[in-house]
Amino acid sequence: MDLLGFARGPALKVALVVFCLGVVWRILGFGLLRIRRDWNRPRASMLKYLFGGALTVATRSIPHPEFIARTGPGEALGYSYHLGLFAVVLLFTPHILFLRSLFGLRWPGLPSGVITVISVLTLTLFLAVLFRRVTNPVMRMLSNFDDYFSWFITMVVLVTGLATTAHVGARYETLLALHILSVDVLLIWFPFGKLMHAFYIFPSRAINGALLARKGAAS
């Protein structure tokens, strides 16, 4: 078996198994934790309580008007590279074919040239994100191996993908194998690192919002 066969065969299987197992494990292990009993009298009805949760998901997804000058650029950066990643992952025809081979679904893609431009922009934004993380004292203090490795592995996927499309650096089959192997590593790392924010981000905002609403705080 050659490297490409290994990457998209046994390695991909192991990666997907670890991904499914890990994601369900982490979601249930986290989601079924007991919320500490609050003996205070609720300041809001159950309906407002739930509404507060949903509202917080929305309000925390946009910059707060009062702090927009300070947080806006960071949020714009975050949104931009996430949108770039979505476009590259979901709208590049070879990726659609890959996903179709796994799940049987298909949808239209964008021209490869457009995807290449988006990839390069996303890559640039990724570098900007790292620069921000290492130059901002607060963010640097909050960051640990998890943050840097999650950034690194996502970056490797992007770089190997671009190299594969452009046929730069090695033969196509080697580049494609390295690209798929990097995706395999990302899938294995995903449930155990901060990449799990993809699953946690909205539920955690909703729970926080609901708990705050119970105490009568504005969302």
Add this chain to the structure above:
Amino acid sequence: MTQDNDALTVGQMLLKHGISRRGFIQYCTAVASSLALPPWMGPAMAEQLRSGPRPSVVYLSFQECTGCLESLTRSFSPTIENLIFNTISLDYNDTLMAASGEAAEAARNKAMQDNFGKYVLVVDGSVPTDAGGGYCMAGGRSAVDILREAAKGAAAIVCVGTCSAFGGIPFADPNPTGAWPVSAIVGDKPIINVSGCPPIPEVITGTLLQFVSTGRVPDLDEHRRPKVFFGNSIHDRCYRRPFYDQGKFAKSFDDEGARNGWCLYELGCKGPTTYNACATLKWNGGTSFPIESGHGCLGCSEPGFWDKGSFYSALSSAAWGKAGESTPLRVLEVGAGAAAVGAALGLAAAGSARLRQHRSEQQTDDETTGG
């Protein structure tokens, strides 16, 4: 086959046929150009070929379909008749030669003795080793014996076709005859692989001509194939490549995209991972090649091409399960199994954490109430 002319040098042979020295140099320059050799190689090739006798070539066929030889006989530049009458002395090929039986075997033995250490051994077909090599016998001897004997006196071995180069179809799973490529049997001789199922005729003749005229093995890639012919992927030289870059793909063999000549990547074309000269030299004297005829590349010049999944699955597809299995269904089964194990682990983790939480809260309550 050409006993009467054996004593003559190639130059003398050509003069006998009325071909001038100048004409021969022009021919060699054209051949050197087609092989992407530097311009000075033309006259050097001509001199080398003109001054010596025609190099002896022994062509052995083992576990194969004769497609490679069929291909070779359709070479346009140089033509097969030009090659075997004017440039090389094809002393043994059991399909093309007039002799048969013991006479043919005697011709081979004589050529191998007379040219020991100098002849070029061309092998076509894989070498079966199971059942004592009994799956492929000629003259009462197994292919593996014949190959070992012939390889001893060869200056180099040219493996024509994917079967002799990489095992090909006989080598494919489950390989019932225990077939192997030549490189697995012979380890002490220079081997040049001219892979393809079959190889492009001009690639076979060009490689042979380059070796006999320069006396050295050409630059080879990691699969021992001449870089001059196997240095680029089909995809890189494909006339449909711009459509790949534009994201225009044929979705079926008879849709509008196919009629417009769009890229066949979605239909399983293996051009990006296949290294060969199909897109440049083409076939039948430069008429066309498979992709130009509307079908994706099968990747026939690559090792293990028969076992690399469906010819009609896109290269970026995942390789799951066996042929005929529904991959999405298999993914669902495996994913559901993994999720079930994950759920068990998650429930156990949550249960354990809740127990710890409960004890911690109880302890805090006790401390608060002074209990």
